[in-house]
Amino acid sequence: AQKVTQAQTEISVVEKEDVTLDCVYETRDTTYYLFWYKQPPSGELVFLIRRNSFDEQNEISGRYSWNFQKSTSSFNFTITASQVVDSAVYFCALKAAGNKLTFGGGTRVLVKP
């Protein structure tokens, strides 16, 4: 069975600060995929990034970056120079065998002006 844990339930920062969201996952599958989704106040789930288990190279995409470490089963996500529009709930998710996404509990990010 798969499991995703987001230990931080809420993070509050001031605009322009960096925010790092933690995600730890469990799976017995050797091939799996990790995702981050954003849920703004409007409610929809918006895809942000994905990573496969074979590629531990960390990347930066605009203000987003992620740190995938297979050795610790972690897939952390960083927003650099946060903006008020980044205020949302962020979900880490795992897809292994089968076609379903297993979500973490989410981290609410509040960016204050």
Added chain:
Amino acid sequence: EPEVTQTPSHQVTQMGQEVILRCVPISNHLYFYWYRQILGQKVEFLVSFYNNEISEKSEIFDDQFSVERPDGSNFTLKIRSTKLEDSAMYFCASSESEVANEKLFFGSGTQLSVL
């Protein structure tokens, strides 16, 4: 950008009533899903659907639930006899393929309240 649309955005119903939640997936997508999120809890997988058949379902998706693609554009979730514990946000999603790294596009959700 194409999007998944869900109607209604809010649905209030009495316990024991049937409800149908509607979704219009992205037009060239072939795989469809329902997820739900009980207030304050995780987003949970309910069911996936392809080629007019359920391809996978969770333990939550019992006989009270059914899905249907009645025409070429809509994808519906029916709850036959609602219970209080069915109150949740229900998300529809679609994807172009079932490739494991394929991203899912989600709708804005239907907030179901069972009284």
